[in-house]
Structure formats: C-alpha cells, structure tokens
Amino acid sequence: MRINFILPRSTNTPMGGYKVVFQYANYFSDKGHDVHIYFVINAKSNSFALLRARISGRFFKRSTYRSISWFKLQDNIHIHYDVSSNIVKSIKQGSVIATHWSTARLVLDSNVREKDKFYFIQDFESFDPSADERMIEETWRFGLNNIVISKWLQYKAAELNVPAILIPNFINQKEFDITNLVPNMERGDTISFLWHNNSRKQSRIGLKVLKKVKKEFPNLKIIEFGATVSNDDAVSESYQNADLESLSNRIYGQSAIYFMPSSVEGWGLTGLEAMYHSAAVISVNNGGINEYAVNGESALIIENNEKAMYEGIMKLLRDKAYRQYLVKNGIEVANKFSLSKSGDKFINVLGGGFINE
Missing domain, CATH: 3.40.50.2000 (Glycogen Phosphorylase B;)
Incomplete structure (x- = not known):
C-alpha cells in the first residue's frame, strides 16, 4: 500500500x-x-x-x-x-x-x-x-x-x-535503551522539564516554580531540554535538540521527577516517555496527561496554578515512598502504549x- x-x-x-x-x-x-x-x-x-x-x-x-x-x-x-x-x-x-x-x-x-x-x-x-x-x-x-x-x-x-x-x-520502546537505568531512589533531587517558547507550554512559569523549590532544596538539579533552551543560571544542564541517547541517559534517566507545566496538550508524549524511564511525573491537568495517567496512581496531576505546582513538587521530593508508588505504576502504564x-x-x-x- x-x-x-x-x-x-x-x-x-x-x-x-x-x-x-x-x-x-x-x-x-x-x-x-x-x-x-x-x-x-x-x-x-x-x-x-x-x-x-x-x-x-x-x-x-x-x-x-x-x-x-x-x-x-x-x-x-x-x-x-x-x-x-x-x-x-x-x-x-x-x-x-x-x-x-x-x-x-x-x-x-x-x-x-x-x-x-x-x-x-x-x-x-x-x-x-x-x-x-x-x-x-x-x-x-x-x-x-x-x-x-x-x-x-x-x-x-x-x-x-x-x-x-x-x-x-x-512509545517506541526500541528507540530507548533502559537496560542500565539508575533506580529512581538513587537519582537525587533532580527534576527535568521541557523548555518551549509556546506560551501554552508555560515553561517560564514552570522555571519560576522550580526556582522557588530550589530555595528549599539548594542541591536541586534542574535539567531542561527542547528545540530552544532558557540558558537561565538556575538550570543545571540544558540540552538543545537532544538526541535519543541524551533523552534516555542524561535527561529522563537521570530525573527523579519529570515536570510538565503545559496548560494544554494533545497527548503529552514527554510525560509518557519519562514514565518509561522510571521518573515520577507531575503534570498540570492539561487534557493530554489524562489519556494515559491517573491522578495519584501513575502521576500527580495538579491544577494550573503556581501554588499547586510548588506544593506538588515539594510533596514528591519529600515523600519518596509515594514517589516510588507513582514510578512503579507509571512504568506499567508506559508499557501499554x-x-x-x-x-x-x-x-x-x-x-x-x-x-x-
């Protein structure tokens, strides 16, 4: 055909x-x-x-x-x-x-x-x-x-x-090599997020929230990636036009938490990819996240405001047992798609x- x-x-x-x-x-x-x-x-x-x-x-x-x-x-x-x-x-x-x-x-x-x-x-x-x-x-x-x-x-x-x-x-599982992933509990206080200039992605708001979190967790490592990057001093690592190896081993695979501040998503593929790499996902209730995640079971889905973002991230950093629960279920979800x-x-x-x- x-x-x-x-x-x-x-x-x-x-x-x-x-x-x-x-x-x-x-x-x-x-x-x-x-x-x-x-x-x-x-x-x-x-x-x-x-x-x-x-x-x-x-x-x-x-x-x-x-x-x-x-x-x-x-x-x-x-x-x-x-x-x-x-x-x-x-x-x-x-x-x-x-x-x-x-x-x-x-x-x-x-x-x-x-x-x-x-x-x-x-x-x-x-x-x-x-x-x-x-x-x-x-x-x-x-x-x-x-x-x-x-x-x-x-x-x-x-x-x-x-x-x-x-x-x-x-997810095309064949694209990613996850055989040597570091367990989530050993990844430290590391959060990754997508930087995008489209205002719907709310990357600037997300970074603002992460800066506030960093005041409480001074060792917080912030990783950003995207077609463009912010180059903000608060960001620990930036990956512009990241290839699959970088996504797998340097971004998702190093992240204890993946943060999706986007207000609207057709699907929200990065969240699913992060789940596959054993990252706990926190996302704004943006439509797309609900296609594969259930709040409180496979992801933490929050309201679209800075207070909810901050409190949700703080919860995942402090409550590692809950984070591991989301990670376990998230992996199971990712393998279904x-x-x-x-x-x-x-x-x-x-x-x-x-x-x-």
Whole structure:
C-alpha cells in the first residue's frame, strides 16, 4: 500500500508532531508499505513566494529546509522537500494523510478516492498564529477521515458533529535503551522539564516554580531540554535538540521527577516517555496527561496554578515512598502504549477505509 503523509515545510527542528509521523513512517516502511513524505511550502503555485522559497531551500539553506538530521528515517522512505500544493493535489495513488490544519485542504483537493483521504489530528491547533478556531473547525468538517490521538480530541469532534477514530499515541520502546537505568531512589533531587517558547507550554512559569523549590532544596538539579533552551543560571544542564541517547541517559534517566507545566496538550508524549524511564511525573491537568495517567496512581496531576505546582513538587521530593508508588505504576502504564499496537491499527484503518467508532 502506498501511504502519503502531507506535512508543512520542514525546518529540520525536533517537534513532537513531526516525530510521531516519522515514527509511523518507519513502522509502515518496515511492514513493506511504500511510504512518501511531502513537505509543503505554504505559497500559491507558480508564485514568486514559492520560487523564492525553493531557491532558498535548494541553494542557501539546504541543511534547514532539505534535510532531516534529528531523526533517522528509513532509507527506502521517499522524502519530497519543498513541494507546491499542485504536487499534493496530483497524487493519484494510495492513502493521503493531512497532518496539520494547513494541509487539510490540499488533501481534500487531491485526486485519490474519498475513502483514501485522511486527517491525522494531534491537537486542536488554534494556538497557531496563522489560524483561529473557526478556521480549524472548518478543516475538521471537510469530510476527511479524521483520526485523533486522544479521547479529548474525539470528544471535540463529537461536539462539532464530525466522526473521528481514536488511535492513541505510543512509545517506541526500541528507540530507548533502559537496560542500565539508575533506580529512581538513587537519582537525587533532580527534576527535568521541557523548555518551549509556546506560551501554552508555560515553561517560564514552570522555571519560576522550580526556582522557588530550589530555595528549599539548594542541591536541586534542574535539567531542561527542547528545540530552544532558557540558558537561565538556575538550570543545571540544558540540552538543545537532544538526541535519543541524551533523552534516555542524561535527561529522563537521570530525573527523579519529570515536570510538565503545559496548560494544554494533545497527548503529552514527554510525560509518557519519562514514565518509561522510571521518573515520577507531575503534570498540570492539561487534557493530554489524562489519556494515559491517573491522578495519584501513575502521576500527580495538579491544577494550573503556581501554588499547586510548588506544593506538588515539594510533596514528591519529600515523600519518596509515594514517589516510588507513582514510578512503579507509571512504568506499567508506559508499557501499554506501543508503536506496534497503534501502528497496526493505523494500517488497518488506512487499508479498510474509515472505521467510525
């Protein structure tokens, strides 16, 4: 089966949504499918803006726009950089999958059968400055075969009176080597968190809270990672564009606690990855965390305010027995969400057309 993923133009920057698509692409390729990834320039066909972007990508910023160095895609995956909307519309074979609100119209206008037009929805993307809620909702109503990654997105689809099938996110256990993990009890007072410039992630608020915690725990080690980092003096270690080895052994694998201050998450993949690495997770009640964690059992889920963040972190630092309880249950939860399980369901949906749940 030919499978065509349609993504916005790549900037060769690690992003969770792209990573999930790439993981599926590798899995489908390993299963013998003909996988194509199209990175689309958001410009009108035959326009000067399109021509300028292509020239820049091909000759001046090739490593930015025509390369993927942060994730290893299988060699037999066909990657199409800097394509125009006409290229996508001309696809005539296989399943065509929009992965962002800006690519949904292209898939709608493509020349494959209606049953082969899909929309992979990883969040309600109204945070995008180029869109508003009305525009996002319109794409959900295009009549594409909507696939969502979480229950709250499925509920959102129901509110809009559009069908959507749920295929939950996952962890690709093969990516991480956890054979030599330090037990949580031996990790000291170490907390990691994702630094992100998107205000919904609330990274600045999270760091502010961690600085307050550090006053009570002077030896607190704060680890940050992300496509960008804060470079704040209070941070002990910063990892920009961390590779899988760093994530596993230097970030998650060293963390007694993983802190997710984000206010809204489509899924919250970093929390699940941290659980897999035996870190106790504390998260704001952001929607995504509830897709895999239960408050007080596999994670500490708190209200979205600084007081709750501070008190929750202090509880996990002081009550190590409770922390170990969360760690044990978190590991069990993380092992339930596998790439093979979600990948096989995705393939079945693509092969059999849309299945309404």
